[in-house]
Amino acid sequence: MPVYRRSSGETAEAEAARAQDVLRLWGEEEGAIAAKVNGIPVDLNAFVPDGAVVEPILASTEEGLDILRHSASHLMAQAIKRLYPGTKLGIGPAVEDGFYYDVDPPQSLTEDDLQKIEGEMGRIVKEALPVERLELPRDEVISIFKERGETYKLELIEEIEDPFISLYRQGEFIDLCRGPHVPNTSYIRHFKLLSLAGAYWRGDERNPMLVRVYGTAFPTAESLRSYLDRLEEAKRRDHRKLGRELDLFSIQPEGPGFPFFHPKGMTIVNVLLDFWRKEHVKRGYMEVRTPLILEQSLWIRSGHWDHYRENMYFTEIDGRPFAIKPMNCPGSILIYKSQLRSYRDLPLRMAELGTVHRHERSGVLHGLMRVRCFTQDDAHLYVTEDQIKDEILGIMDLMHHIYGDVFGFPYRVELSTRPENAMGELSQWEMAESALKEALDESGTPYKLNPGDGAFYGPKIDFHLEDCIGRSWQCGTIQLDFQMPEKFDVTYVAADGSHRRPVMLHRTVLGSIERFLGILIEHYAGAFPYWLAPVQVRILPVKDDFLPYARDVEAVLKDWGVRTEVDLREEKLSRKIRDAQLQKVPYMLVVGAKEAEDRKVSVRERAKGDLGEMSLEGLEDLLNQEFNPF
RNA sequence: GCCGGUGUAGCUCAAUAGGCAGAGCAGCUGACUUGUAAUCAGCAGGUUGGCGGUUCGAGUCCGCCCGCCGGCUCCA
Numbered sequence: 001m002p003v004y005r006r007s008s009g010e011t012a013e014a015e016a017a018r019a020q021d022v023l024r025l026w027g028e029e030e031g032a033i034a035a036k037v038n039g040i041p042v043d044l045n046a047f048v049p050d051g052a053v054v055e056p057i058l059a060s061t062e063e064g065l066d067i068l069r070h071s072a073s074h075l076m077a078q079a080i081k082r083l084y085p086g087t088k089l090g091i092g093p094a095v096e097d098g099f100y101y102d103v104d105p106p107q108s109l110t111e112d113d114l115q116k117i118e119g120e121m122g123r124i125v126k127e128a129l130p131v132e133r134l135e136l137p138r139d140e141v142i143s144i145f146k147e148r149g150e151t152y153k154l155e156l157i158e159e160i161e162d163p164f165i166s167l168y169r170q171g172e173f174i175d176l177c178r179g180p181h182v183p184n185t186s187y188i189r190h191f192k193l194l195s196l197a198g199a200y201w202r203g204d205e206r207n208p209m210l211v212r213v214y215g216t217a218f219p220t221a222e223s224l225r226s227y228l229d230r231l232e233e234a235k236r237r238d239h240r241k242l243g244r245e246l247d248l249f250s251i252q253p254e255g256p257g258f259p260f261f262h263p264k265g266m267t268i269v270n271v272l273l274d275f276w277r278k279e280h281v282k283r284g285y286m287e288v289r290t291p292l293i294l295e296q297s298l299w300i301r302s303g304h305w306d307h308y309r310e311n312m313y314f315t316e317i318d319g320r321p322f323a324i325k326p327m328n329c330p331g332s333i334l335i336y337k338s339q340l341r342s343y344r345d346l347p348l349r350m351a352e353l354g355t356v357h358r359h360e361r362s363g364v365l366h367g368l369m370r371v372r373c374f375t376q377d378d379a380h381l382y383v384t385e386d387q388i389k390d391e392i393l394g395i396m397d398l399m400h401h402i403y404g405d406v407f408g409f410p411y412r413v414e415l416s417t418r419p420e421n422a423m424g425e426l427s428q429w430e431m432a433e434s435a436l437k438e439a440l441d442e443s444g445t446p447y448k449l450n451p452g453d454g455a456f457y458g459p460k461i462d463f464h465l466e467d468c469i470g471r472s473w474q475c476g477t478i479q480l481d482f483q484m485p486e487k488f489d490v491t492y493v494a495a496d497g498s499h500r501r502p503v504m505l506h507r508t509v510l511g512s513i514e515r516f517l518g519i520l521i522e523h524y525a526g527a528f529p530y531w532l533a534p535v536q537v538r539i540l541p542v543k544d545d546f547l548p549y550a551r552d553v554e555a556v557l558k559d560w561g562v563r564t565e566v567d568l569r570e571e572k573l574s575r576k577i578r579d580a581q582l583q584k585v586p587y588m589l590v591v592g593a594k595e596a597e598d599r600k601v602s603v604r605e606r607a608k609g610d611l612g613e614m615s616l617e618g619l620e621d622l623l624n625q626e627f628n629p630f
Numbered sequence: 631g632c633c634g635g636u637g638u639a640g641c642u643c644a645a646u647a648g649g650c651a652g653a654g655c656a657g658c659u660g661a662c663u664u665g666u667a668a669u670c671a672g673c674a675g676g677u678u679g680g681c682g683g684u685u686c687g688a689g690u691c692c693g694c695c696c697g698c699c700g701g702c703u704c705c706a
Contacts, residue, residue, distance in 0.1 A: 078638070096648060108634075109634080110634080110635080111634085147657085148666075168682080177634095193698095195634095195635095195700055195701075196633090196634060196700080197633070197634065197635095197700055197701030197702070198632065198634060198700095198701065198702060199633080199701065199702045199703095200631025200632075200633090200669060200702055200703070203703070204703080205631080205632065205702075205703050205704095209632060209633050209634095210633090210701075210702095211633075211634075212633090212701065214701080238667075244641080245641085251698095252697095253679080253696075254697085256696095256697070256698090311704095311705090356706090358705085358706085360704080360705075361631050361632090361703080361704070362631070362697095363631065363632070363633095363701085363702080363703085363704095364631090364702095364703080364704065364705075365698095366699095367633095369706090370704095370705070370706085371706090374706065376706065415668050429672090461664070462706095473706085474705075475661085475706070477706075508706070510706090511706045512706040514706085515706060516706090540665095540666085542663090542664065542665050543663050543664050543665090544663070544664090545663080570662085571664080571665085571668090571669085572663090572664045572665090573664065573665050573666060573670065574664090574665085574666065574668075575664090575667080575668055575669080576666090576667095577665095577666050577667055578666095578667035578668055579667085579668085580667090581666095581667055582667080588666080590665065590666065592664095592665060594665090595659090595663090602665080602666080604666060610666055610668075
């Protein structure tokens with residue numbers, strides 16, 4: 001009699017059994033949607049070999065959720081094929097928050113069709129169709145999909161080398177699939193179709209475009225509900241909406257991808273940059289500024305002409321060709337080269353809040369997150385080879401300070417290596433890549449490897465911040481560059497009098513100021529911490545009679561360096577409070593007869609509410625307790 | 631750039647079936663003189679994104695262009 005084992009070590013004997021039967025021996029079949037046999041996920045009705053370890057996969061685990069969603073994508077594809085016969089199928093995987101299926105329907109689909117498809121999915125769920133795995137010889141599989149006109153599937157099969165190929169069938173629906181899946185369609189209860197979008201077949205823009213139908217599925221109604229609530233929350237936090245409501249910035253039809261910063265948005269940016277400058281001075285950087293437009297020949301020499309031309313804007317001055325800078329490095333190099341540099345000058349840390357223009361394709365623009373003109377908090381470090389590691393560690397420390405200590409953002413690190421269109425020698429790339437790795441290892445930073453994602457002039461370490469709804473944004477980057485110094489013949493005089501070539505480090509911390517502001521808006525849902533709030537305190541006179549006192553208080557606060565305004569309107573106090581709350585002003589000061597008499601203020605904090613009356617000194621103490629990274 | 635959707639007052643949204651472009655908020659004017667999340671009244675506000683077409687008649691139907699939204703590809 002075969003023996004089956006549990007991960008805990010327990011064993012049981014039974015006749016040749018399927019995974020579900022083995023789980024039942026231990027009372028573990030409840031809630032399982034698939035099983036793991038010797039660590040490999042399989043269907044519940046898969047036969048288990050003698051001696052195998054069998055564990056349940058629950059829908060509530062990450063692995064189980066993936067299976068549930070993958071099955072949901074099959075369910076959706078089946079519904080689509082029922083409603084729109086002749087639809088050809090692309091691929092339909094589970095993704096981060098749900099699943100999608102790329103389909104090629106005979107007619108175009110609209111949002112209204114989502115409801116219909118959902119309805120049909122509901123019917124298939126009720127049918128409780130068993131989901132069966134088939135393993136058939138290649139030829140047979142090919143003829144099945146030929147017969148069904150599934151040309152995309154045939155293309156996928158061509159790449160599978162195994163003599164046998166697995167398929168999954170539920171009712172009349174058959175799909176090429178590795179599995180595993182839920183045992184029958186009734187397991188998929190809590191799902192929702194979300195959106196439609198175009199997507200190129202196999203992600204290549206030369207291929208035909210299919211319709212990607214997005215949906216999500218969860219094990220319980222509550223978890224589905226909370227996910228949908230989270231989507232709503234994300235909408236509420238959308239920086240484009242808050243940017244308008246809080247009057248921070250706008251993007252006008254006259255400048256697609258070119259944001260306008262309004263006074264309040266600019267205040268936030270300036271506070272942020274004041275902090276940034278202080279921090280950089282502290283860490284031995286000097287600041288420079290280079291021109292926005294430079295002669296085309298410079299860009300040819302730098303390699304941008306060959307590697308980055310499609311993203312650049314060009315112009316002409318006095319009949320000579322010029323380019324608008326898409327990056328700040330060539331300008332920085334010109335400053336470096338403006339005089340002879342000694343090894344004593346290195347490491348030379350040259351920072352620049354550099355405004356760059358890049359031509360982004362119209363479809364990718366997105367509020368402040370993806371624009372055509374942005375300011376990078378750039379820096380170029382000129383270092384000797386044996387300074388590389390320490391300088392990288394120094395930059396990583398700065399990143400950690402700003403992301404972690406100041407903003408409390410979780411972040412991820414990725415190392416990107418040599419891309420296809422790379423410039424320069426392979427050996428230099430290897431040297432550069434291993435220098436970055438060494439720094440990462442020494443600092444003990446966990447990172448993900450992204451082969452082929454480096455810049456054309458060098459490998460890079462990217463820092464991805466995670467925002468409130470789990471999206472990640474690339475902000476900081478450290479790029480190691482042996483190419484530019486070479487191209488521009490950049491040198492320093494070594495101790496022995498010889499001319500040596502420095503290595504160049506390019507780096508940003510915030511990345512793009514625009515994008516960073518967008519992230520901050522969403523992260524704080526517009527309720528900026530006190531130190532960043534465009535208006536820190538709003539003074540609310542109870543009635544006009546107390547305007548003079550309100551002005552007095554305002555003058556005192558301004559003197560303390562607090563960003564203050566007075567609500568001058570002839571409105572009721574409750575109205576003024578409401579408006580200040582909606583503007584997410586951190587502190588409101590109510591001033592009326594009592595306050596004016598005693599030179600006091602009644603303080604209301606936007607989240608805590610009424611804090612009661614206090615003297616101006618008491619207020620000063622209170623404000624001084626607020627977080628301040630300076 | 632590509633696919634799909636969408637565009638009405640500063641904002642949010644109405645306008646049966648192709649038949650007089652409207653409301654709330656915001657703004658302005660006036661009244662009210664206000665104590666912890668919306669005082670009342672009046673006024674003003676529009677080339678319905680643009681251009682062309684169909685029609686007796688177009689916000690509505692068709693075509694092209696532009697912007698925006700969601701994706702794809704690409705990226706700070």
